[in-house]
Amino acid sequence: MSGKQRELAVITAHIYRPGDVANFEDMLNAETDLWHFSDPEASCIWDVLVDEDARPDVTFASYAVHVTFEHVTNTQRWITDEYKSFLHEGAADDVANILNADLIFGVVELHISAVEAEERRHNYVTDELVEVVKLFGLFDVELHPRLDEFGMQESYTPQATFLGELDLTRLKVKATWLEVLMLRVLRDAGEIGLTAGGIGAALINKPDFTVDECVEAMNALERDQLIEERETTGGFPRERYVLTEYGQKVLHDHP
Amino acid sequence: MIIHNELVLVIAHILNPEHIISYAEVVKHEEAFWHFSDRSAQTLWDAVNQLPGAANYEFLCRAIRFEVEPMTNPAFVYPDWKSNIDMALRESNCTVTKFFEVDAHEQWMSIIDRHLADTPALQIVRFYAVYHVAEIVQRDEEDCKDSRLEIDFAGELDIANMTLTSAKLEMDILRAMGRIGHVVRAGEISAYLDPVGMSMGIRTSLDTLCTAGLIVSQDYGTMARFSLTERGQQAVHA
Numbered sequence: 001m002s003g004k005q006r007e008l009a010v011i012t013a014h015i016y017r018p019g020d021v022a023n024f025e026d027m028l029n030a031e032t033d034l035w036h037f038s039d040p041e042a043s044c045i046w047d048v049l050v051d052e053d054a055r056p057d058v059t060f061a062s063y064a065v066h067v068t069f070e071h072v073t074n075t076q077r078w079i080t081d082e083y084k085s086f087l088h089e090g091a092a093d094d095v096a097n098i099l100n101a102d103l104i105f106g107v108v109e110l111h112i113s114a115v116e117a118e119e120r121r122h123n124y125v126t127d128e129l130v131e132v133v134k135l136f137g138l139f140d141v142e143l144h145p146r147l148d149e150f151g152m153q154e155s156y157t158p159q160a161t162f163l164g165e166l167d168l169t170r171l172k173v174k175a176t177w178l179e180v181l182m183l184r185v186l187r188d189a190g191e192i193g194l195t196a197g198g199i200g201a202a203l204i205n206k207p208d209f210t211v212d213e214c215v216e217a218m219n220a221l222e223r224d225q226l227i228e229e230r231e232t233t234g235g236f237p238r239e240r241y242v243l244t245e246y247g248q249k250v251l252h253d254h255p
Numbered sequence: 256m257i258i259h260n261e262l263v264l265v266i267a268h269i270l271n272p273e274h275i276i277s278y279a280e281v282v283k284h285e286e287a288f289w290h291f292s293d294r295s296a297q298t299l300w301d302a303v304n305q306l307p308g309a310a311n312y313e314f315l316c317r318a319i320r321f322e323v324e325p326m327t328n329p330a331f332v333y334p335d336w337k338s339n340i341d342m343a344l345r346e347s348n349c350t351v352t353k354f355f356e357v358d359a360h361e362q363w364m365s366i367i368d369r370h371l372a373d374t375p376a377l378q379i380v381r382f383y384a385v386y387h388v389a390e391i392v393q394r395d396e397e398d399c400k401d402s403r404l405e406i407d408f409a410g411e412l413d414i415a416n417m418t419l420t421s422a423k424l425e426m427d428i429l430r431a432m433g434r435i436g437h438v439v440r441a442g443e444i445s446a447y448l449d450p451v452g453m454s455m456g457i458r459t460s461l462d463t464l465c466t467a468g469l470i471v472s473q474d475y476g477t478m479a480r481f482s483l484t485e486r487g488q489q490a491v492h493a
Contacts, residue, residue, distance in 0.1 A: 138417055167422075168328075177372065
């Protein structure tokens with residue numbers, strides 16, 4: 001049992017600056033979470049906190065970013081046939097198991113810069129600083145066998161690789177079932193392609209789809225550049241449809 | 256008109272004919288968001304039949320129980336990063352079933368059917384539904400501002416083919432390098448893209464581009480300089 005799957009998580013980054021006050025218990029609970037410190041000497045949360053005598057509050061002596069994961073959801077089938085995410089399997093609790101975690105802080109920095117740049121652009125004079133950044137993070141998760149003391153495989157350790165922030169302005173959606181059926185029909189037709197009527201005729205044995213649904217699906221495929229029109233000149237000029245290179249790739253992803 | 260993309264997590268529990276369910280479960284889920292393959296079934300009680308001599312019930316048709324979770328919109332800080340869809344749902348005073356039932360019947364079912372065609376034994380189908388949310392602002396004859404939302408289902412998020420913002424940044428860096436000149440300092444790229452100054456995001460992207468062989472780093476004394484490789488130039492022109 002091994003494999004890799006992709007997961008999506010909402011990443012929340014709390015930004016602490018020198019002088020910020022936090023609750024001691026909260027910091028104790030967050031001790032093993034994912035942290036980034038600007039002070040290169042700091043290796044854990046207790047290296048950047050001062051005034052511990054002033055409990056229940058503690059004060060930050062330098063810049064720090066605290067990252068947590070929410071709504072971690074696995075929509076693909078997990079290898080164990082369940083929909084467990086890497087967070088539930090413990091990878092995110094063990095920060096050493098997140099590769100590329102530095103990139104998370106890079107993206108967070110970019111968000112802070114963007115907010116500050118926007119405020120400058122509008123000549124806002126404000127003392128409010130960015131305290132929280134939220135973003136959708138994309139991860140690839142791999143399972144690595146874990147052996148017991150006798151060298152027998154005991155369980156699996158998931159290792160997550162942060163790939164980057166999901167660009168919400170450019171989301172891609174999967175082809176619908178009807179669209180996939182149409183793509184398959186066009187793949188089978190090859191370079192000569194099919195007319196719209198030919199596609200309809202090829203779908204005759206498939207579950208019932210209305211003409212409107214078929215027209216809508218064809219328009220969507222053409223709009224998303226999965227198929228394209230090709231005009232033929234033999235006999236009556238008629239528009240035929242063929243798969244584009246991108247359409248072939250999509251079909252490859254949904255065989 | 257302002258348009259946002261928002262995500263809604265859809266979890267569909269598939270219960271096939273002859274699936275056995277206890278009386279307690281029927282009561283527990285009778286108010287849930289259901290879809291029945293038998294269109295004459297209006298409620299869960301219409302879709303199940305009590306087994307003789309037992310307190311259990313069996314399904315007479317395929318039934319799907321939906322759980323729906325509107326995801327956060329990171330662009331909206333107030334209130335609490337709630338999405339337009341989440342806010343509309345809360346303010347509409349209607350149930351999740353009423354809010355999403357048309358989409359569930361007309362749009363989500365074909366997605367579920369495709370998942371089931373690939374793996375007929377599936378008991379749960381999960382997917383992220385992508386919604387285009389258009390915020391339309393109008394002024395009436397008395398110049399009062401009025402806004403309304405149009406929420407349209409776009410499809411199932413293609414998690415295998417997602418565009419990342421870091422990928423966009425990397426492309427911006429390549430294009431900037433193509434415009435600035437042959438050999439450039441990191442600071443020049445940063446100033447070109449973002450007058451705020453050098454950010455960690457750009458540094459990380461430069462490393463990624465070096466690893467990918469699209470740019471090369473040359474150390475001229477204390478200041479690292481970068482230049483496009485042949486592959487990088489091809490990417491810029493593409």
